[in-house]
Amino acid sequence: MLRADFAPAATGVGSAVLIPNMTMTPPSTNSPNYTALLHRFYAPPTAAQEPSADSEIPVEDLVELLTEQLIYQQTIPAQEPEFASLPISLPTHLTQALKAKGIEQLYSHQAKAYRAISKGLDVTITTTTASGKTYAAYLGILKGCMKHNYRCLAFYNLKALAGDQSEAIADLLSTIPQKRRPRFAKLTGDTSTEERKEILATEPHILGVTPEFVHYQLRAAWRSEHWQTFFSQLRYVLIDEAHTCKGIFGANVSLLIQRIKLAVDKYGLPDDDGTPPSERLQFITLSATSGNPRIHARRLTGRIRYKQSPDRLTWIQKSGAAIAEKQLLVLRPSHNVNAETAKLVHHLLREGKSGIVFCTSIASVKTLYNLINLESLRQGHEPVGNQIATFYAALKPKQKADVLQQVKTKITRWILSTDALEAGIDIAELDCCIVCGWPGSIQSFRQQIGRCGRRNAGLAIFLPIAGNVLDTYFANHPELLTNGPAEDISFQVSVILLAKHLMCAAVESGIPSSQIRYYFGKEAILIAQELMQQGHLQKNRAGALWARGFPHSQINFRGSLSQTTIQLVDEDEDELEQMTEDIAQREVYPGAIYRSQNADGQMITYQSLALDLEAKQARLKLIPDTPAFTVATTRSELNVHSPVAAPKFLPLQLLTIETEVSAAQTELPIPETTHIRHPTGLTLELAWADIRHLITGYDLNVRRYERTCLNRKCLQYKEALPTHRRCPSCNKPVRAVDIVQHVSQFVFETPTKVEITTPIVQLTLTESVQNYLQDYVKQLKTQIQSEDSLIPPGYQTLWEFRAEYLALHTAGHQLLKVLPLVVRADTHDANFQITRSQTETFQGIFYNCLPESGAVESLFSRLPELAAKAAEVARTCPCSTGCGNCLIQHGCPDGNMGLFKPLGLSLLDAITRASNE
Helix, strand or coil: CHHHHHCCCCCCCCCEEECCCCCCCCCCCCCCCHHHHHHHHHCCCCCCCCCCCCCCCCCCCHHHHCCCCEEEEEEECCECCCEEECCCCCCHHHHHHHHHCCCCEEEHHHHHHHHHHHCCCEEEECCCCCCCHHHHHHHHHHHHHHHHCCEEEEECCCHHHHHHHHHHHHHHHCCCCHHHCCCEEEECCCCCHHHHHHHHHCCCCEEEECHHHHHHHHHHHHHCHHHHHHHHCEEEEEECCHHHCCHHHHHHHHHHHHHHHHHHHHHCCCCCCCCCHHHHCEEEEECCCCCCHHHHHHHHHCHHHHCCCHHHEEEECCCCCCECCEEEEEECCECCHHHHHHHHHHHHHHCCCCEEEECCCHHHHHHHHHHHHHHHHHCCCCCCHHHEEEECCCCCHHHHHHHHHHHHCCCCCEEEECHHHCCCCCCCCCCEEEEECCCCCHHHHHHHHCCCCCCCCEEEEEECECCCHHHHHHHHCCCHHHHCCCCCCCCCCCHHHHHHHHHHHHHHCCEEHHHHHHHHCCHHHHHHHHHHHCCCCEECCCCEEECCCCHHHHCCCCCCCCCCEEEEECCCCCEEEEEEHHHHHHHCCCCCEEEEECCCCCEEEEEEEEEECCCCEEEEEECCCCCEEEEEEEEEEEEEEEECCCCEEEECCEECCCCCCECCECCCCCCCCCEECCCCEEEEEEEEEEEEEEEEEEEEEEEEEEEEECCCCCCCECCECCCCCECCCCCCECEEEEEEEEEEEEEEEEEEEEEEEEEEEEEEECHHHHHHHHHHHHHHHHHHHHCCCCCCCCCHHHHCCCHHHHHHHHHHHHHHHCHHHHCCCCCCCEEEEEEECCCCCEEEEEEECCHHHCHHHHHHHCHHHHHHHHHHHHHHCCCCCCCCCCCCCCCCCCCCCCCCHHHHHHHHHHHHHHHHC
16 A cells, blocks of 8 residues: 555544644744854854764654655545446447457446436536546447447547547547447547548547637638538537636637537528527536536536526536546645656655656756756766656647656656646556646646556645645635635636637638527627627628638637747757747747757757747757756836726725724724715726737856755755765755856846737725825824734735735735636636826736736726625635735746735725725
8 A cells, every 4th residue: 555655644533634833934033043142152053063974864654754744644544436327228339349359347436427418418527637528428429429420529629638539539439330430539639631631531539629719720611521420410419627727718618619609500490390509419528527617518508698498408427437536735835846756756666666746847847857856866876868758838748648658668767847738638557746846726736646546546635835825825724625626627718719710710601690699608799889880790691691811821720929839959950849929039049058858858958049930949958957047037117008998996984993903813803983984096097008928038047956054044944065964054954955146147138028909997096095095004004003013924024015016916906806706717717916106006907918818808897896705805804914826826926925915905895895885
């Protein structure tokens, strides 16, 4: 059992152990302890401090390695399988194919899904990772294909996932006689035009595709007999990894599905009663656990707009598959996460364990590989070579396939990955999963730890990064990692995005003018009228809207800043990797040091000679291995120009506030007394703005892996102590860690830039509101200082930031938190930052991360509603000054600095009261 190997067993089913001394930072005192200072000066430690060249004491097992870092342990119990007999209604040849694969019975959730699909229902499946969701979805689909000649469009949101699933289904179908075998084919953007024609000519029953592929192919359907036949017989639309359909990507997929319905109705035949063929479509969604799986499935497929009965959708969440026991260990937040992870991986590798490490960036992946290699050499072992592989989005498809194959054949024992392997690509059985830094959501965390211990007992370890607020928050609340509610999945269809898809639909199938609302909602009517007035849409004699051109190229499906791919080549013009233009500008600018793992498992070092954006190529030169690395220096500029709508002025009604705060009282009472009614408020402006992300140069740093003192209060902290076993200053044991030293800075003559033009909403407080907030903070600080005690936790920020900054910044974060609840936008669709005007006035800026998201436009029109919901949600959190759960925003441009929950609530309440008058 892994539990016996890795850590002391917790008691009870699903039990958890909270290790004592979880406090991350001891409270500060008002003055130094001078007694201790004098004692330290006149009576230094008597322990031996002689330098020694000995290595650190060898670690015998994982428990010893983690003794000081372990703060929480939980046993996630095993689950016995629940089986069901093979349905007698399965086609005979399909039953025989299952038995040929050794499948004599189904898991209970697979049988339930089969029955629902056979009844013509929509199905959403959210069972655990590796529970057999593929068979759960496909058995009912294959029955319809074999008995009724139905067709299926299977959406895979990643090319690698499409290939992975096609192999699994093709393997099952290979045992069915060819004459009876449903035809499965995979089509992606990498498939050549001739190959597409040949594949479609075989009249496949199931097409495994990416959404982008269908997006472009719909335009060609009118001149392809094979596409017309396929759409006329289409019955099933399968969406794998549906939880990834959020934000811009989710909005694009939802509108694409409406265009597919248009094509089905154009080429198919209605029922005898006139029901359009698109009403016969069945949608099957496979998803990770989320807070709103049914609502999300219905919004994604458009069912929710037609107000059709929710009974049409069957939600299957309980898995009948066996689940192996898993140990979850949470370690104390560390300032040296990469070094700690390197020691862990090296130890587990030496113990014969396999696993995966999830890092928060490509740079972390490559740094970690080098540190593991150095740790292996430091302990007198061979280089790790192909035993450890790196995996990230920039790798070419063949490179990714090679890595996964090496894992399956056990040549590679560990994978170091970004979230590129978080989705359901099938990888071999792994013993361990290490999550190195908070991945951004509970949903992502659970997906990642689900990668280990699928069949046998597994170990999951979370290493939080010290200094990152969310990492520290979940280290202090580890029970939320497995027992807390998962986030809702949200997306919003903006005016701009809907207009683009309307243009695509008009080019592809034509849109019956009387059916615009049926397919695209009531908002589409006004948009279509405006597009007609501008001459972009025309109406033919049959009453259908049509258009010319290629509007498809104007849609950025994934929501990245750039759709242009840059090829990385060496001096011999051999292709190394590929990445989008915006990432290339940050990673392979001239002079950048770039590392890539070769086929032999070695990390090779290159230096960028040139980045040619017009040629879509970056030329790299092979250089000797070096401890140096580069980091791009960046800054962002925001230039507000043309207004979209007339500014709004909200007359706020603020309250006089009387407060009492003591060292023992951190809950801040805010009694309502007298309304302040003199002219006061905030101005709300909706405008277009240019947002420029500039790469101005780079820093050259050197990384060394050496022993050092990790006592942050010691003068030798992070100083190299290669020959010492204990620190000569504080006598604490030294440890090998990653030490980074800045060498020099280079500034480009002309910065490179990534620029988008997007709507923004600007909030400006009047002078009277600023004065009110300053008086409020002044009273609060006076009250705190009158108490002869420590400043309560969370209140120090009152001395570090101006009151209006705190109020705007906090309210901005609180509003972003509730975007998914009010306007169905994803939390990543918009961001918020504080700027300073020429008059030194702070202003809050909400901006779309991409122009099509539409989040800030909704905020402009529905601010009072959002403010009321934001205040309601913030008050449900028991914290007094703000925490990672209710206030911290992942990716905050201002570093989550300067936040104070009561001030944000004060501003939100004032906005809500003004709207109710």
